[in-house]
Amino acid sequence: MLQTINIRTQKRTELVDITAEVAEAVKRSGVQSGLCHLFLPHTTAALVINENADPSVAIDIAESLDRLIPWDFDYRHQEGNAAAHIKSSLLGNSLTIFVEEGKLLLGRWQGVFLCEFDGGRARKVVVKVVEG
Amino acid sequence: MLQTINIRTQKRTELVDITAEVAEAVKRSGVQSGLCHLFLPHTTAALVINENADPSVAIDIAESLDRLIPWDFDYRHQEGNAAAHIKSSLLGNSLTIFVEEGKLLLGRWQGVFLCEFDGGRARKVVVKVVEG
Amino acid sequence: MLQTINIRTQKRTELVDITAEVAEAVKRSGVQSGLCHLFLPHTTAALVINENADPSVAIDIAESLDRLIPWDFDYRHQEGNAAAHIKSSLLGNSLTIFVEEGKLLLGRWQGVFLCEFDGGRARKVVVKVVEG
Numbered sequence: 056m057l058q059t060i061n062i063r064t065q066k067r068t069e070l071v072d073i074t075a076e077v078a079e080a081v082k083r084s085g086v087q088s089g090l091c092h093l094f095l096p097h098t099t100a101a102l103v104i105n106e107n108a109d110p111s112v113a114i115d116i117a118e119s120l121d122r123l124i125p126w127d128f129d130y131r132h133q134e135g136n137a138a139a140h141i142k143s144s145l146l147g148n149s150l151t152i153f154v155e156e157g158k159l160l161l162g163r164w165q166g167v168f169l170c171e172f173d174g175g176r177a178r179k180v181v182v183k184v185v186e187g
Numbered sequence: 188m189l190q191t192i193n194i195r196t197q198k199r200t201e202l203v204d205i206t207a208e209v210a211e212a213v214k215r216s217g218v219q220s221g222l223c224h225l226f227l228p229h230t231t232a233a234l235v236i237n238e239n240a241d242p243s244v245a246i247d248i249a250e251s252l253d254r255l256i257p258w259d260f261d262y263r264h265q266e267g268n269a270a271a272h273i274k275s276s277l278l279g280n281s282l283t284i285f286v287e288e289g290k291l292l293l294g295r296w297q298g299v300f301l302c303e304f305d306g307g308r309a310r311k312v313v314v315k316v317v318e319g
Numbered sequence: 320m321l322q323t324i325n326i327r328t329q330k331r332t333e334l335v336d337i338t339a340e341v342a343e344a345v346k347r348s349g350v351q352s353g354l355c356h357l358f359l360p361h362t363t364a365a366l367v368i369n370e371n372a373d374p375s376v377a378i379d380i381a382e383s384l385d386r387l388i389p390w391d392f393d394y395r396h397q398e399g400n401a402a403a404h405i406k407s408s409l410l411g412n413s414l415t416i417f418v419e420e421g422k423l424l425l426g427r428w429q430g431v432f433l434c435e436f437d438g439g440r441a442r443k444v445v446v447k448v449v450e451g
Contacts, residue, residue: 057287090356090447092222094285096294098238103408106362111395112404118395119388119405124251131243131250140244141251144235148297149283151413153358153447155321160445162360165412181292183222183285185319187449189419224354226417228426230370256383263375263382272376273383276367280429281415313424315354315417317451 058083058182064174068121070103070113073180074166077152078159084184087157092183093150099139099173101146102180107166117170120145139172146170154184190215190314196306200253202235202245205312206298209284210291216316219289224315225282231271231305233278234312239298249302252277271304278302286316322347322446328438332385334367334377337444338430341416342423348448351421356447357414363403363437365410366444371430381434384409403436410434418448 060076081091095102106112120142130137150167153160161167169178192208213223227234238244252274262269282299285292293299301310324340345355359366370376384406394401414431417424425431433442 057285057292090449092283092285094283094292096292096297098236098244098294098296104362104412105404105408109396109398111397112362112401115394115396115401116405116408123255123387130247132241132247133243134241137244137247140237141248144237144248145277145409147279147411148236151283151356151358151415153321153356153445160321160358160360162362164362165360181285183319185222187319187447187451189417189424224415224417226415226424228424228429230368230376230426230428255387262379264373264379265375266373269376269379272369273380276369276380277409279411280368283415313417315451317354319451 060180060182062169062178064171064176064178067174068117069171070117070168072107072166073169074107077167080182081154081159081184086154086184086186089154089184089186091152091154091159094181095148097178099136099143100178101143101148101170102150103146103168103170104165106164108164113168136173142172192312192314194301194310196303196308196310199306200249201303202249202300204239204298205301206239209299212314213286213291213316218286218316218318221286221316221318223284223286223291226313227280229310231268231275232310233275233280233302234282235278235300235302236297238296240296245300268305274304324444324446326433326442328435328440328442331438332381333435334381334432336371336430337433338371341431344446345418345423345448350418350448350450353418353448353450355416355418355423358445359412361442363400363407364442365407365412365434366414367410367432367434368429370428372428377432400437406436
């Protein structure tokens with residue numbers, strides 16, 4: 056069964072913590088032991104797992120990507136958002152997380168983030184939780 | 188059942204759109220709802236999902252990686268292709284895509300690319316489509 | 320069935336080849352054909368597949384990441400290890416590898432590495448091998 060998490064981003068660049076929404080999707084699935092697959096059907100955003108305890112970590116990730124892949128540059132793509140496509144490619148758009156005892160098996164400091172690189176926009180994450 | 192997609196790359200660096208070949212593998216599998224796993228058994232290439240509508244996006248991705256990881260540099264690996272190994276590590280060599288109604292569940296602008304960083308070469312992508 | 324691979328890293332930055340440990344987990348699982356999922360429950364380390372024949376490749380990967388994401392910089396995160404979080408996000412913390420005939424289906428030059436970016440520490444990799 057597919058589920059969809061809808062997120063409305065606000066800024067051009069921001070990491071949105073969606074851990075609670077993913078945990079809720081796992082709960083709704085009823086799966087006790089298996090895998091939670093996440094897929095982002097967008098080309099200017101990404102999914103990443105990292106620390107969500109100190110929010111400054113997410114900002115450091117976003118700002119470092121901005122330094123490596125500057126927004127303003129002589130890119131070939133003429134829509135003005137080439138940097139967002141490149142950052143999306145570097146971080147990736149899918150994740151697989153283990154499920155045990157009906158819960159996401161994340162490390163103590165880990166959260167799941169939608170990384171917006173060309174917002175604000177309406178984004179969605181598709182979730183499939185399977186037994187196994 | 189494993190399937191193999193064979194690709195002959197032409198240039199040292201190029202992103203080859205393999206979306207049609209992956210879609211064909213899903214069709215051949217007969218799976219209606221499940222997961223399509225892709226694995227690239229190479230260390231100087233990568234797999235990535237990004238925009239395939241405007242081909243300049245793929246070129247921007249390749250050129251940005253070239254700026255970050257220059258081909259000519261004082262690397263330790265003496266075979267001359269260290270940059271290709273590093274780019275491969277940054278983008279990764281596996282993908283998981285959802286399958287619904289017998290088709291890849293990709294976003295409107297998404298395509299699947301083999302990223303060649305040390306071509307031209309004969310490359311292969313291994314595909315496993317599973318129900319679930 | 321979940322399995323855990325325990326690794327004790329020694330240096331602040333190092334890539335530890337865990338291919339043999341992952342292969343052993345596949346063997347213990349008894350799965351002949353399926354998927355081996357690896358998940359790293361840490362936010363300052365990563366998992367990557369690349370060449371393990373010449374150890375200098377792993378060093379080039381680590382040193383290139385150090386050039387792109389310097390350890391000393393005016394980061395917001397005040398624990399001193401922001402660079403490790405950023406590198407972890409770039410490489411990712413999960414892998415999916417095919418299993419055939421009871422063995423990992425890796426390419427000839429591929430090995431699996433735990434990438435330590437804030438060591439030495441006790442790290443663990445969680446492994447789930449499923450039929451399919």
